[in-house]
Amino acid sequence: MTVEQHRNGNPALLSVTGLVKDFPVGKGLFGTRGVVHAVQGVSFSLSAGETLAVVGESGCGKSTLARCVLRLLTPTAGKIMFEGIDITDAPASQLRPLRRDAAMVFQDPFGSLNPRLRAASIVGEPLREARAGSRSDIEARVRELFTEVGLNPEHLSRFPHEFSGGQRQRIGIARALALHPKLLVCDEPVSALDVSAQAQILNLLGDLRDELHLSYLFITHNLDIVRRFCDRVLVMYLGRVMETATVTELFAAPRHPYTAALLAATPIPNPRLTRARGRTPLTGDPPSPMSPPTGCPFHPRCPRAQQRCRDEVPPLTPSGGSHSFACHFPLESAASR
Amino acid sequence: MPTGDRTDHQQRDAAGVPLLAVRDLSVDIDSEDGVVHAVDHVSWSVRRGEVLGIVGESGSGKSVSCLSLVGLLPQKRTTVTGSAVFDGVELLERSEEQLDSIRGGQIAMIFQDPLTSLHPLMSVGAQLLEAVKLHQKMAKADARALAVEMLARVGIPDPAHRMKAYPHELSGGMRQRVMIAMALINDPAVLIADEATTALDVTTQAQILDLLRDLCARANSAIVLITHDLGVVAEVCDHVVVMYAGRVAESGTVEAVLERPSHPYTWGLLGSMPSVDAKAARARTIGGTPPSLLGPPSGCRFHPRCPYVMDVCRQEIPPLRGSPDGDDTHATACHLNVARLRQGAEQASVLSTVQW
Numbered sequence: 001m002t003v004e005q006h007r008n009g010n011p012a013l014l015s016v017t018g019l020v021k022d023f024p025v026g027k028g029l030f031g032t033r034g035v036v037h038a039v040q041g042v043s044f045s046l047s048a049g050e051t052l053a054v055v056g057e058s059g060c061g062k063s064t065l066a067r068c069v070l071r072l073l074t075p076t077a078g079k080i081m082f083e084g085i086d087i088t089d090a091p092a093s094q095l096r097p098l099r100r101d102a103a104m105v106f107q108d109p110f111g112s113l114n115p116r117l118r119a120a121s122i123v124g125e126p127l128r129e130a131r132a133g134s135r136s137d138i139e140a141r142v143r144e145l146f147t148e149v150g151l152n153p154e155h156l157s158r159f160p161h162e163f164s165g166g167q168r169q170r171i172g173i174a175r176a177l178a179l180h181p182k183l184l185v186c187d188e189p190v191s192a193l194d195v196s197a198q199a200q201i202l203n204l205l206g207d208l209r210d211e212l213h214l215s216y217l218f219i220t221h222n223l224d225i226v227r228r229f230c231d232r233v234l235v236m237y238l239g240r241v242m243e244t245a246t247v248t249e250l251f252a253a254p255r256h257p258y259t260a261a262l263l264a265a266t267p268i269p270n271p272r273l274t275r276a277r278g279r280t281p282l283t284g285d286p287p288s289p290m291s292p293p294t295g296c297p298f299h300p301r302c303p304r305a306q307q308r309c310r311d312e313v314p315p316l317t318p319s320g321g322s323h324s325f326a327c328h329f330p331l332e333s334a335a336s337r
Numbered sequence: 338m339p340t341g342d343r344t345d346h347q348q349r350d351a352a353g354v355p356l357l358a359v360r361d362l363s364v365d366i367d368s369e370d371g372v373v374h375a376v377d378h379v380s381w382s383v384r385r386g387e388v389l390g391i392v393g394e395s396g397s398g399k400s401v402s403c404l405s406l407v408g409l410l411p412q413k414r415t416t417v418t419g420s421a422v423f424d425g426v427e428l429l430e431r432s433e434e435q436l437d438s439i440r441g442g443q444i445a446m447i448f449q450d451p452l453t454s455l456h457p458l459m460s461v462g463a464q465l466l467e468a469v470k471l472h473q474k475m476a477k478a479d480a481r482a483l484a485v486e487m488l489a490r491v492g493i494p495d496p497a498h499r500m501k502a503y504p505h506e507l508s509g510g511m512r513q514r515v516m517i518a519m520a521l522i523n524d525p526a527v528l529i530a531d532e533a534t535t536a537l538d539v540t541t542q543a544q545i546l547d548l549l550r551d552l553c554a555r556a557n558s559a560i561v562l563i564t565h566d567l568g569v570v571a572e573v574c575d576h577v578v579v580m581y582a583g584r585v586a587e588s589g590t591v592e593a594v595l596e597r598p599s600h601p602y603t604w605g606l607l608g609s610m611p612s613v614d615a616k617a618a619r620a621r622t623i624g625g626t627p628p629s630l631l632g633p634p635s636g637c638r639f640h641p642r643c644p645y646v647m648d649v650c651r652q653e654i655p656p657l658r659g660s661p662d663g664d665d666t667h668a669t670a671c672h673l674n675v676a677r678l679r680q681g682a683e684q685a686s687v688l689s690t691v692q693w
Contacts, residue, residue, distance in 0.1 A: 267568025
């Protein structure tokens, strides 16, 4: 099914409007010293079966966004609808359906599994927590999940340290799938793995998407993975959306200078192409989200910045289809090239 | 940068003498479970002004081989054999004191994680000055000026002020730059960068890689870049050594290895790169996981994962010999016959150009 069909046919599985998350810093006797504006007014929607990538450098707010969506954090402002239900401020007691229908796969396969539990208890934990059947039902389901993610059911009683990194990530995925979720939020699921294990895990996630009709919110900084694995992309910088488009559109003709810089900085494993490409690397680091620059947050590093960028925050404007970008002086579109 | 007078070094380079030459290096490490054969008869060399990439997955022996050169492995538990000649001096026979004067001086290292490699309770300036004091006789004011200059050279804004900063006050990219400044402050002839950009964002990585290449060209030093990212290799390296389970699978110029790869493991690595075949529904993966080096597989260590495995692969270790492309600097350790290697190389090179 294509992205367009989803958009026209199915109602959004997840829709986020104007999401804001601030963190107070240095809270103490004398009040707060400042506020980190981690996410500043992000909106997007995700249909059933769709994979949306959220990309950006560290500190751009992509993980905070993911945690807000799953209500592991309570947003400061904005609205989150999951399957048509407003979950923005829902108390924990009303989040049970969300906990069943949405699950998370974490980045670090070493830190996200309890080292003292056997693999079977780790994978079975959500089932026990949700009281999803008798002991033998749960055992059978755990066994089934193990096979589904390509682990050997003989290893059910092993501890996490007895598995390789890739296998541990499979355990994390099995745990996330335990309650038949509709949405998987994957926060850098393969960045801690070796190249060959990365490819294996991505293939597994792709197969699961087809078989179980899953939707993914895929947090990553790796544009190569976005290109091969995702349908649509949200490019974030300092808590704001800089550009959003389908993967094909974004890679063919990025309109925001930041997206273009990210693409140019991604290494290509071909010496001739990579050296012929040439590039002007971005200078400096992203500014602190405690005191973001005025106007466009990207202007201090932007090669096209002008006075207007320092004064006005560019709004996210659509440019036909699903492509939108927030820039006063965008790069040329594919049509005019 | 001006080349100035031709020095001894440069004359030696012209004659093709490598600055650092590793021959038949083997490293065995005693562990609780037995002896780990981490590195097995590995050879490579690097000349001045050259960047050598060592690629492999975790546990392939790429870091251990470099640590063993400068005596940074626990001595009581490791056996290092072979030879490593640096500028005419055999490194493996040096005493601890002699190595102390080489490490951080003529041979410097940058480690992967800049947060754990910097001292959290010392200011950046104090750590830089310590590095200078160990290797150069210099007045304190001069050393300070040198430290500030180094920080400026690696692209840290407001360097004089940053001297007082502690590591936790700096971003990841800044910390990595401090590590590089510290490694370069004594003008090393060889810089070993172990996954120096892996923890960084792509934009910062691009800046650091440009910086390394620039320094290599300007100071005419040699860089050994340990990485698992073939994209990084394509970007900055001149030569590359592909390691698998402690042995060299393939080596040669970057053009040869990435455009005419002739080892099934290299084909697999290139196929696993997500960028490579974007239109294919699935990545071509290498099945299974790297072997334990406590009891590595017999014969070719890649044979349990190799799709082209033959009987001979299980019994005999394939020697490193010339690749089928006829390039005499390009070597492959594989039992497949020339026709098969050539065919695979064609397929893999098609893969690596798709989409870009």
